[in-house]
Each structure stands twice: as structure tokens, then as C-alpha cells.
Amino acid sequence: MIKHTLLTFLFLISAIVTQGQNKEPLEKVVITSEKGKTQVSAHENGELQVNVAPKDVVKFKAAGLVRYSEFGAKGDGKTDDIDAIAATHAFANLHSLLVKADEGATYYIGGKERTAVIRTETDFGTASFIIDDTEVQNRNASVFMVGSDLKSFKPEMLPSLKRNQKKIDVSLPGPCLITVTNANVKQYIRFGLNQNNGSSQTDIFVVDKNGNVDMNAPIIWDFDQITDITALPIDQTPLKITGGRFTTIANKAESKYTYYNRNIAIRRSNVLLEGLQHHIKGEEDHGAPYGGFINIGECAYVTVKNTILTGHRTYSTIGAADKPVSMGTYDLSVNRALNISFVNCSQTNDINDNTYWGILGSNFCKNLLYDHCTLSRFDAHQGVANATIRNSTLGHMGINAIGSGVLLVENSTIRGRSIVNLRPDYGSTWQGEVVIRNCVFVPADGKPINASLISGSYSGQHDFGYTCYMPERITIENLRIDDSRHPENYQGPAIFSNFNSEMTNDSYREKFPYVKTKEVILRNITTVSGKALRISDNPFMFRDVKVTAGQ
Structure with missing residues (x-):
């Protein structure tokens, strides 16, 4: 029988910068289909080599799904399964297959720098995932990254923009998320114990292929000049991720602003995340803060539904003003994102216990929603345009916001x-x-x-x-x-x-x-x-x- 290579495929995905995320490739996977067995191996350079037996390719495509165990995951709660998990998703992404976790399995994920990139429907089901942060190679490497096949690009530079402008002069392949920056203007120049020199003027908005701005999330600043512009095409097909019980074994690092981003990072538009649970154990009297287990950024139209979260313990450090300051540490984080909804979400710890930090932090967002949520805090740091809290209960840190538009609070109980x-x-x-x-x-x-x-x-x-x-x-x-x-x-x-x-x-x-x-x-x-x-x-x-x- 003639040995033949059916496929060699190389994924290279650049990381999105959010709250300290790095710019190194998130995923480096080579997939082949040669005679032999299906197996996964990691090279010293970090590259993941995945060979899928030709008969298995046929079987997986006929079934329309793949499971982690089929790529070598043990699911015994002890063996590090991250390579098998990443390989499963890489193959599924190539063939547009559903990924299903094995029922009742417990996947241990150690501190290795490896990100599993999700581009297809995923059902974590009843499986458990233990994410051990006690010895981490790269605290900025997400465990899972929900990504898009669509690539960002640089459209023709705009000379300027006006607040509430209805149309921009660009031609696009379809609806896009546009991010503009003027590095010569600083805003959000923070005052107090965490004082800083501000952020470059920025805005993020959705336009159609003809450049018409979605006025439900309008341009909120006048830009005399634009020094950078990026367009990210918006996925029109919904992507659904369901289930899973995740437990983070907390880091034991020094208490300073070295944020851990060992999370599920959502960097694709039009996503539903439903039925997930996140628990935390092993917190001691010190530790580095977290940048959000569910970390949503550079995207639009994301809903987190029927999800149980956990607040992190509050640790203190010396802030920019050389005085002690409590560090923000989050289970939910939303940055540069539009139309993000949290529906029927709650947390495992007491929303009125001030030993735990408020659960959400956000920056540069528009149209944030809490609906039927019981959470310790809603927070918009560097601005939100339009926010709604309804049918919800907010705990000890209440509603904190700056921004513009309409802030609507209805049918809710506020305990801040x-x-x-x-x-x-x-x-x-x-x-x-x-x-x-x-x-x-x-x-x-x-x-x-x-x-x-x-x-x-x-x-x-x-x-x-x-x-x-x-x-x-x-x-x-x-x-x-x-x-x-x-x-x-x-x-x-x-x-x-x-x-x-x-x-x-x-x-x-x-x-x-x-x-x-x-x-x-x-x-x-x-x-x-x-x-x-x-x-x-x-x-x-x-x-x-x-x-x-x-x-």
C-alpha cells in the first residue's frame, strides 16, 4: 500500500493584546494524515505534531465530531491533557467538526504554555477541567481561545472622525468591527492610588460593508487625527460553547500587578457561552490577581448565559502612588467589545462578602447587559456607552461606571x-x-x-x-x-x-x-x-x- 500524505496544515494565530496578553503565536500545530496510528507529540520548540490515521479521518468526518480521548486525552485528573485537547480542536477546526468532551472525564491542565484554539461548536458537557496555576510557564497564555477564521486587516486610514458620525468612507468585505486610535491624545488619565498617564484616545464600533455605522453603538469621541485603524470582520454564523465544570487552582505568586490570564479568551464575534461553571480553590494569604476567567475582547455580540462564576480573594500591593492599594482581580473581563450580555449568571461565593473582589471589570465597551444576574459588581473602568442592569441583584461593590449614553437599572436590588x-x-x-x-x-x-x-x-x-x-x-x-x-x-x-x-x-x-x-x-x-x-x-x-x- 502506497503511503501518502493527505494533509499538512499549519496554524499560526497571533494573540490579541488585552490586559497584558502577549503577541506571540497562540497555537503552532502541524497536522498530517499518514499511515499509522493517530497520535500527538510536542516538539522542543513548542510545536505540536498531530498525525491522524487516514481511517480515523474518515471516521471523524462521518461522525461530524471528535472527542478529546480520540487524540490521547486520559481524563483521569492527573495526566496533563492540554496537548491532546489542543490537538483535538486543531483537527476539528480544519474539518469544521463539533468537539465533545468525554462524559464524566476530569482533564488536568498543568502550567505548560499551550492554548487550545476553539473555532467550532464545542460541548464540554459534564466533564471537569482542573487548571493548575501553581507553576505556570506563561501567565499570559490563555488555556482556551475562541477565535475566528476571519483575519483583521488595515483599511485605508481615515483623516478624522466626529462623535455620532453615521458613515465612514471605507469599502469593506462585509460587516466589520472597527478600532481607531489617536496616539497623540491621552484620555482616562487616572487619579488616585492607581494613577497613570492615561490611554491613547480610542473608539470601537460596527460598520456594514458600505461603512454605515451601527448607531446603537455610536462613535463617542471627536478624532482630530487617527494614527491607527484596524478592521475585524464579524462572523455571521453563531458559535456555541456549552457545559464544563472548570476549577482553577490559584497561583501562589507575589501580590503585585502581574495579572494571570489563564482563561477562556473570546476573540470572535457572535458567540454563545452557556452552562459553564468556574470554581477556585487553593487561595492563600497572597497571590497575583486574575484578568478574568471569561475574558471577552475585540469582538461583538457575545452572550454568557446560565453560568456560575467565582469571585477571587482580594490581595493588596503598593500602588503607583507608593501607598497600599487593593488589587482588582476578576472572573469576568470585557475589553474593547460591543453588545455583550450576561444572562442568568451567578457566583459561588457571597456577593456581599468584601473579602472577595467584584466579579466584573471592563474597559472601552458599548452596550453591556446584566439580566437575571446575582453578582457582586458591575464595573466600567475606562468607559461604557450604554449599560443595562435588569432583573438582577448586585452585591457589596454595586454598580460602578463612567461613560455615556443611557445607564438603565430596573427591576433590581442593589446592595452596594x-x-x-x-x-x-x-x-x-x-x-x-x-x-x-x-x-x-x-x-x-x-x-x-x-x-x-x-x-x-x-x-x-x-x-x-x-x-x-x-x-x-x-x-x-x-x-x-x-x-x-x-x-x-x-x-x-x-x-x-x-x-x-x-x-x-x-x-x-x-x-x-x-x-x-x-x-x-x-x-x-x-x-x-x-x-x-x-x-x-x-x-x-x-x-x-x-x-x-x-x-
Whole structure:
């Protein structure tokens, strides 16, 4: 019988940069189909050599699916199965096959630098995955990366852009996610213990093949100049990933900002992730923070549904201001992404236990949604355009956001220190409106504090790289404030916290003026304490706000 090579295929995928992810190839796999048995071997240079017997190629294609065990995975919870897992996905990607984990298997994944790239439907089913982070070769190497066959490219450079521009002058092969940058302008110049010099002005939006901008996620900045532009075609076919029980054995590294990204990174648009569980064990009194076990970036139209997550323990380090600071550490992370939904998601630990950090961090996003979620925090660091929280319960870290558009909170219970905290480190800015409807607010989970509905801080002395706004209009309807436990000198809940305790008369000068709220509309606000809602501990600052109360 003549030996013949049916196929040699080389995958080379460049990593996407997000929160310290590197630019080295994520996957380097050579697939052959030669006489002999199906086997997987790793070369010293990191290349994965996969030979699939010709008869197995026929069998797998006829079945329409492959399993990890068919590529040598033991599933015994002890043998490192990452090479077999990566090989299975590489073959499935080549032939557009479904990947199924073996029912009841436990796959151990050690610290080897190997990323399994998912491009086809995957069913983790009832299988368990143990991800051991105690000895990791590359903390920035994702365990799984959900990728696309479509490649990003550089369209013709645009001279400039305007906020809310409806069309850009480019011709594209189809709908694309466009990212633009002006490296000569710095924004989000952070203030406080984690101070920094800001990020280059950036925006991300969807256009059709004719350059028409999806105005549900509009351009939010004026760009006088564009120094970089990237177009990423949007997959039109949905990709579904289901099941799986993942357990991270936590790292024991020094407590400093060396983020671990041993995660499932989603870098493809139009993805549904459903039924996954993530647990954490082995956390001690120190450790490096995590950049999100589910890490979504550079994509659009992603839904995480019916998923159970776990908050990480909070560790502290010395921040940029040479003072101790608690490090953000996340199980969910969303960066440079549009139309991302979390539906019916919860976490294993108490959402009101402040020894665990808030579960979500996000930057440069548009249209984020929590629906039927019970989670410790919603957070938008470097801006979100439009966010909705509905039918949900938020724990001790509550809702933290800066950004623009509409921030809608409805049919939800908020147990943070305020309903919405406008992040002071980024200027407590929201250029748009806030709507709070049919909600219950339990200040600080019932601890005795002076409650305020909208909190933040703004001195007017720091340049954040943009004009800072308070919400132009705030509408609050059908709100019950459970302030039954409160301090002895409690005056009643305030609409606004004291944003600037030094601004008590006309003599105070803001170097960078704050654009204050114009109108607050109140309808059917009740307090358990019986004390009336008032404007603020600093009535001077909010003296020009029009408050309209009605039933």
C-alpha cells in the first residue's frame, strides 16, 4: 500500500493584546494524515505534531465530531491533557467538526504554555477541567481561545472622525468591527492610588460593508487625527460553547500587578457561552490577581448565559502612588467589545462578602447587559456607552461606571453603598442620563451608613483628558430604600453624595469645570426609615439642579 500524505496544515494565530496578553503565536500545530496510528507529540520548540490515521479521518468526518480521548486525552485528573485537547480542536477546526468532551472525564491542565484554539461548536458537557496555576510557564497564555477564521486587516486610514458620525468612507468585505486610535491624545488619565498617564484616545464600533455605522453603538469621541485603524470582520454564523465544570487552582505568586490570564479568551464575534461553571480553590494569604476567567475582547455580540462564576480573594500591593492599594482581580473581563450580555449568571461565593473582589471589570465597551444576574459588581473602568442592569441583584461593590449614553437599572436590588457610583478615579463622568426604575436599594447591605443614591467625587483640579459630566437627567421611579438600619444622626437618604466637600460657596474655582446634572425626576420614592429623600450633604454644589417630584 502506497503511503501518502493527505494533509499538512499549519496554524499560526497571533494573540490579541488585552490586559497584558502577549503577541506571540497562540497555537503552532502541524497536522498530517499518514499511515499509522493517530497520535500527538510536542516538539522542543513548542510545536505540536498531530498525525491522524487516514481511517480515523474518515471516521471523524462521518461522525461530524471528535472527542478529546480520540487524540490521547486520559481524563483521569492527573495526566496533563492540554496537548491532546489542543490537538483535538486543531483537527476539528480544519474539518469544521463539533468537539465533545468525554462524559464524566476530569482533564488536568498543568502550567505548560499551550492554548487550545476553539473555532467550532464545542460541548464540554459534564466533564471537569482542573487548571493548575501553581507553576505556570506563561501567565499570559490563555488555556482556551475562541477565535475566528476571519483575519483583521488595515483599511485605508481615515483623516478624522466626529462623535455620532453615521458613515465612514471605507469599502469593506462585509460587516466589520472597527478600532481607531489617536496616539497623540491621552484620555482616562487616572487619579488616585492607581494613577497613570492615561490611554491613547480610542473608539470601537460596527460598520456594514458600505461603512454605515451601527448607531446603537455610536462613535463617542471627536478624532482630530487617527494614527491607527484596524478592521475585524464579524462572523455571521453563531458559535456555541456549552457545559464544563472548570476549577482553577490559584497561583501562589507575589501580590503585585502581574495579572494571570489563564482563561477562556473570546476573540470572535457572535458567540454563545452557556452552562459553564468556574470554581477556585487553593487561595492563600497572597497571590497575583486574575484578568478574568471569561475574558471577552475585540469582538461583538457575545452572550454568557446560565453560568456560575467565582469571585477571587482580594490581595493588596503598593500602588503607583507608593501607598497600599487593593488589587482588582476578576472572573469576568470585557475589553474593547460591543453588545455583550450576561444572562442568568451567578457566583459561588457571597456577593456581599468584601473579602472577595467584584466579579466584573471592563474597559472601552458599548452596550453591556446584566439580566437575571446575582453578582457582586458591575464595573466600567475606562468607559461604557450604554449599560443595562435588569432583573438582577448586585452585591457589596454595586454598580460602578463612567461613560455615556443611557445607564438603565430596573427591576433590581442593589446592595452596594450607593445605587450608582460614578468612579472618581476617572472623573465621575457620565455624559447622558441615568434611569432607575422599580428597584430596591439596601445601602451597604443593611449596614448603618448615610445613604446616597448617586455617589462620586470630583475636585475640578485634575485633567482626566476629557470634560467630565454628571448625568444630564436622572429619572428615579418606584424606588424602595431599605434604610431601616442607619446612624443616629441620619438625615435621610441623599440623591447625591458630597462630590466636593470644598465647594461650599462661589469662591471655589474648578480648573476643569464639572458639568452638573440639570434635572432629577422622582416618582414614588419610599424609605423604610420614613425620612425624606434630600438633595445632598452639599446643597450648594447642587443648588441649580431642578428636582421634580410626583406620584
